[in-house]
Amino acid sequence: MMRRVLATAIMVLLLTNVAHAGATIVGAGSQTCTAWINRKKNAVIKGSFESWVVGFISGLNVSGDREIVGGGDFDAIVAWMDRRCAAEPSLRIGIAALDLAMELAAKSATGKP
Template structure:
């Protein structure tokens, strides 16, 4: 139970920081609309998808428990596609944080 609480606290702290005006740099600072348009340019597509996978991987490494479940790249990209379609004005980084929180929640259930 302590591990679940530690993971929850770790993942909720960035939300507080984001709400307090923390800066997201790189591809994560772009909007979900840009994410949805990424396929028009292969370099942008690669940059955006790599940023999200790297962000989630970084959170995974810093967690006390495996949250990405083997790192299914296609599933991560598909999740981001769905999330960005539903909230296109959000930043990619905010959507990626939501993804990480969902993954952490799923990992805690295992």
């Protein structure tokens, strides 16, 4: 159990450092949350933005040493992004997705759903 908590803490710290270091995020993740909010106007953009976020979260999940998404709930991930982007429209989609990953990692470490 202690090893899991330590591994999660390290992952969260690394992810936080990436966000603050100005690491390059490409694709839909480089757009602002305003673009995320407006994505529903075009089915292709909607699909690409949502797929980018789910792929990003999945990639972080695979790269970690344990499961953070708990089977993955596409609708829950999209709903979380909707709420976050509505609250901070100028935030980059990739940074919001990174925040989601950190939240999922923290919940995974504590065993909370």
